[in-house]
Amino acid sequence: MIDVRNVFRHFESRSGLFAESRVVRAVDGLSFSLESGGVLGIVGESGCGKSTLGRLILGLLPPSAGEILIEGKNLLALDRRERARLIQPVFQDPFSSLNPRQRVREIVGLPLAAQGAMPTAKQRDAVMDMLARVGLPDTMADRFPAQLSGGQRQRVAIARALVLRPRIVVCDEPTSALDVSVQAQILNLLADLRKDLGLTYIFISHNLAVVEHVATEVAVMYLGRFVEHGPAQPLFAAPRHPYTKALLASVLTPEPGIPIPDVGLGDNYPDPSNVPAGCRFHPRCPAAMDRCRSDTPPAASREGRVTECFLAA
Amino acid sequence: MNPRSVSTGLGLLIVGGVLAIALGADLLAPHDPFAQDLSQRMIPPSWMDGGSPDHLLGTDQLGRDYLSRLIFGARISLLIGTLTVVTSGLIGTTLGVVGGYFGGRADDAVMFAITCRLAIPLILVALTVVALIGSSLTVVVLTLGLLLWERFAVVARTTTMQIRNLDYVAAARAAGASTPHILIREILPNILTHLVVVGTLEMALAILLEAALSFLGLGVPPPLPSWGLMIAEGKDYMFFSPWVIMVPGVALFILVFGINLLGDGLRDLLGVSARR
Amino acid sequence: MKPVLEIANLSVGFPDGTAAVRGVSLRVMPGETHCVVGESGCGKSVTALSVMNLLPRGASRSASVMRFQDHDLTRMADRHIARLRGDKMAMIFQEPMTSLNPAYTIGSQMAEVLERHRHVSRAKGLDRAAELLEKVGITAPGMRLAQYPHQLSGGLRQRVMIAMALMCDPELLIADEPTTALDVTVQAQILRLLKSLQQQLGLALLLITHDLGVVARMAQRVSVMYAGQVVESATAEALFAAPAHPYTQGLLRCVPIPGKTPHDEPLGSIPGVVPRIGGRFTGCAFRDRCAHAAPACEGDIPTRHLSHDHETICTRPPA
Numbered sequence: 001m002i003d004v005r006n007v008f009r010h011f012e013s014r015s016g017l018f019a020e021s022r023v024v025r026a027v028d029g030l031s032f033s034l035e036s037g038g039v040l041g042i043v044g045e046s047g048c049g050k051s052t053l054g055r056l057i058l059g060l061l062p063p064s065a066g067e068i069l070i071e072g073k074n075l076l077a078l079d080r081r082e083r084a085r086l087i088q089p090v091f092q093d094p095f096s097s098l099n100p101r102q103r104v105r106e107i108v109g110l111p112l113a114a115q116g117a118m119p120t121a122k123q124r125d126a127v128m129d130m131l132a133r134v135g136l137p138d139t140m141a142d143r144f145p146a147q148l149s150g151g152q153r154q155r156v157a158i159a160r161a162l163v164l165r166p167r168i169v170v171c172d173e174p175t176s177a178l179d180v181s182v183q184a185q186i187l188n189l190l191a192d193l194r195k196d197l198g199l200t201y202i203f204i205s206h207n208l209a210v211v212e213h214v215a216t217e218v219a220v221m222y223l224g225r226f227v228e229h230g231p232a233q234p235l236f237a238a239p240r241h242p243y244t245k246a247l248l249a250s251v252l253t254p255e256p257g258i259p260i261p262d263v264g265l266g267d268n269y270p271d272p273s274n275v276p277a278g279c280r281f282h283p284r285c286p287a288a289m290d291r292c293r294s295d296t297p298p299a300a301s302r303e304g305r306v307t308e309c310f311l312a313a
Numbered sequence: 314m315n316p317r318s319v320s321t322g323l324g325l326l327i328v329g330g331v332l333a334i335a336l337g338a339d340l341l342a343p344h345d346p347f348a349q350d351l352s353q354r355m356i357p358p359s360w361m362d363g364g365s366p367d368h369l370l371g372t373d374q375l376g377r378d379y380l381s382r383l384i385f386g387a388r389i390s391l392l393i394g395t396l397t398v399v400t401s402g403l404i405g406t407t408l409g410v411v412g413g414y415f416g417g418r419a420d421d422a423v424m425f426a427i428t429c430r431l432a433i434p435l436i437l438v439a440l441t442v443v444a445l446i447g448s449s450l451t452v453v454v455l456t457l458g459l460l461l462w463e464r465f466a467v468v469a470r471t472t473t474m475q476i477r478n479l480d481y482v483a484a485a486r487a488a489g490a491s492t493p494h495i496l497i498r499e500i501l502p503n504i505l506t507h508l509v510v511v512g513t514l515e516m517a518l519a520i521l522l523e524a525a526l527s528f529l530g531l532g533v534p535p536p537l538p539s540w541g542l543m544i545a546e547g548k549d550y551m552f553f554s555p556w557v558i559m560v561p562g563v564a565l566f567i568l569v570f571g572i573n574l575l576g577d578g579l580r581d582l583l584g585v586s587a588r589r
Numbered sequence: 590m591k592p593v594l595e596i597a598n599l600s601v602g603f604p605d606g607t608a609a610v611r612g613v614s615l616r617v618m619p620g621e622t623h624c625v626v627g628e629s630g631c632g633k634s635v636t637a638l639s640v641m642n643l644l645p646r647g648a649s650r651s652a653s654v655m656r657f658q659d660h661d662l663t664r665m666a667d668r669h670i671a672r673l674r675g676d677k678m679a680m681i682f683q684e685p686m687t688s689l690n691p692a693y694t695i696g697s698q699m700a701e702v703l704e705r706h707r708h709v710s711r712a713k714g715l716d717r718a719a720e721l722l723e724k725v726g727i728t729a730p731g732m733r734l735a736q737y738p739h740q741l742s743g744g745l746r747q748r749v750m751i752a753m754a755l756m757c758d759p760e761l762l763i764a765d766e767p768t769t770a771l772d773v774t775v776q777a778q779i780l781r782l783l784k785s786l787q788q789q790l791g792l793a794l795l796l797i798t799h800d801l802g803v804v805a806r807m808a809q810r811v812s813v814m815y816a817g818q819v820v821e822s823a824t825a826e827a828l829f830a831a832p833a834h835p836y837t838q839g840l841l842r843c844v845p846i847p848g849k850t851p852h853d854e855p856l857g858s859i860p861g862v863v864p865r866i867g868g869r870f871t872g873c874a875f876r877d878r879c880a881h882a883a884p885a886c887e888g889d890i891p892t893r894h895l896s897h898d899h900e901t902i903c904t905r906p907p908a
Contacts, residue, residue: 060487097481192855252777
């Protein structure tokens with residue numbers, strides 16, 4: 001359903017008048033396909049480019065190179081209304097994802113109004129129906145975002161995303177800014193809606209425990225590429241890439257008595273404007289070999305899982 | 314009581330008062346502001362020696378009642394202030410939003426326009442225009458309106474640039490909204506508070522500039538009772554009859570003071586800090 | 590053994606009427622990590638700020654006991670407490686971006702702490718700073734001293750914050766969500782660092798967090814806060830093994846554990862939202878969200894002792 005073909009997205013950044021412009025390689029040659037149904041979890045830390053990838057898939061940013069096809073059609077060639085019917089976002093920050101000057105009914109109704117096809121009365125009904133589905137009472141429709149809690153705002157954002165019944169929803173850290181108890185509510189809501197409406201999710205997050213719970217397929221992103229990608233359960237049970245192993249080891253479960261792991265990644269932090277030669281993970285990799293410094297590992301595919309590491313071949 | 318709310322209240326009182334006076338000028342003014350009576354020239358205000366209760370603020374060199382001229386002058390000041398702000402606001406906001414939202418070449422063009430505008434000396438332009446067309450209320454409004462937009466543009470541009478990166482704008486784009494919709498319904502309402510604050514400052518500025526231009530003879534033509542013009546016409550009599558200058562001067566001061574207080578208060582009320 | 594920090598009955602109110610902290614009591618022993626865990630708005634950060642006397646203007650604070658070592662913090666003027674701040678009582682915050690002054694080098698900011706509290710020269714301050722940067726695992730400390738905060742990554746900045754807090758050999762370190770803004774892999778490293786420093790230096794650590802995983806791995810004692818009160822207080826093992834308060838139980842059910850939480854069932858969740866508490870609130874703040882709520886929950890809530898060091902406030906009798 002989604003076909004991402006060798007997509008690149010680079011940014012030029014100039015720091016100061018006399019500095020050279022540096023290229024930030026946010027997405028650096030990414031290819032994958034996603035079938036309908038299911039949840040693709042994209043995990044990674046800051047600087048890996050997952051948010052940029054989210055925007056590329058939403059059509060909010062054009063790729064510097066490569067193409068993205070949705071249901072066989074080039075994303076960029078789609079009319080804005082067609083694209084809106086196919087793919088919608090839920091963003092991280094419930095405070096900045098809703099226009100503070102609009103009431104909830106306007107916010108949720110925006111996608112319908114932008115389509116320009118439905119009569120206003122039907123739009124209103126669709127909005128109220130959606131609000132009910134996300135667990136918000138009718139009285140919320142006339143409130144402003146400032147009057148809502150973080151969890152309620154995120155429900156409004158979800159209602160807005162689903163009112164057009166899109167095929168794909170890109171959730172970019174949808175629960176990271178919420179309290180734990182609210183996070184659970186929202187995750188349950190997203191799961192229910194997926195079943196009821198037959199949606200496909202792309203779930204971007206840095207929280208591996210959450211991704212492990214929701215995803216059917218997982219891609220681990222590092223400096224603009226997927227270093228490991230495959231079905232969720234086998235990947236979590238037996239990760240192959242050293243970075244995936246480190247990420248999983250860093251998850252602090254609420255289980256006392258277990259010491260804090262030493263993931264052994266060292267102090268170098270990933271800088272997308274300064275991507276290392278050879279394997280991009282080698283400066284931090286505990287298992288780095290000589291050839292990792294000079295050669296780029298090919299994508300090794302085994303049992304449905306693709307890993308970019310010499311050790312996984 | 315909160316000192317800031319006191320000053321805002323004062324500003325509101327002043328501006329509201331002047332507005333009421335301007336609107337009700339026909340009813341409030343005891344005399345026709347244009348009626349000349351040379352037998353009654355240079356009568357001092359009623360509280361001074363030689364004053365008369367018939368002319369509370371005295372008369373000017375042509376025997377016109379000063380109080381009436383002051384009252385009708387309020388109309389001119391407010392009219393000019395408001396029309397200028399509306400004109401320059403429209404121009405500046407449009408330019409700022411377009412430059413701030415689209416970036417790239419459009420933004421370069423807008424910045425260039427702002428830089429050019431900043432390089433233009435206001436008085437010389439006014440001088441040229443008046444020399445070519447002659448002075449009138451319309452000319453003053455157009456000149457000021459077409460020249461005082463740069464602060465609107467800068468503020469609109471900066472705030473637009475901040476907002477265009479927010480998630481709700483991205484969500485609107487993802488929802489399929491057209492660009493005009495985004496500019497008008499998503500961005501504009503959220504920068505309005507900042508623009509209102511700029512508007513009050515520009516209004517005060519416009520009023521003072523009009524007074525200055527009129528003083529130089531480049532503004533509103535006589536016999537219109539512009540406060541600036543009243544000061545200009547009275548400057549020859551300044552030493553013997555100081556009220557001729559002081560009355561409109563004090564009025565200008567009070568009005569501009571009130572507008573600035575109101576602007577400060579609005580800024581606090583709307584939660585906008587000067588830098589943002 | 591005497592506690593390094595002892596708080597009894599702390600209450601903090603804000604000018605808009607919110608009662609942010611209502612009768613909080615806790616104590617931190619030397620060498621111990623005491624975690625205060627709760628969600629946003631529960632008052633955990635305000636509690637920490639009260640200890641350091643860093644509340645915003647207009648906040649009212651009262652406590653029957655607030656003692657750091659032998660100092661009675663309730664009776665001390667701010668300028669005396671200021672001498673303890675950064676010296677024997679140090680604090681690190683969540684956002685290393687805004688905790689360091691971008692206009693000064695790391696070295697000068699760190700040295701300033703020592704200069705101010707111990708009246709030593711800049712050179713001595715820089716020496717000590719370099720020593721501590723090494724201790725917190727920063728390589729090439731000499732070079733780092735000359736750098737500005739924006740030249741360092743988030744993880745490095747947080748290490749610098751920790752080093753800065755250690756400049757005067759504090760006895761108590763208060764850490765307010767020190768790893769929340771950091772990446773997962775860096776978080777693990779920073780927490781390991783805190784733990785090892787604590788063992789080396791015998792520090793008492795008051796760790797404020799919302800992350801139960803952090804609590805499980807770091808804490809000896811835990812205080813769970815909700816709506817301004819400590820609703821449960823226990824050792825870490827006891828809390829996770831047998832949580833007594835319905836809020837704690839609910840919270841633990843909300844956190845997915847890879848490999849253990851079933852995927853095809855909804856995650857445990859707590860319905861509703863945290864209430865806003867004004868000054869006159871009585872009864873249990875959790876009752877609108879609690880499955881076991883009873884009419885008794887609107888009155889005074891008794892403290893239940895499940896063991897000598899595990900207590901909770903609830904109307905339900907202990908199981």
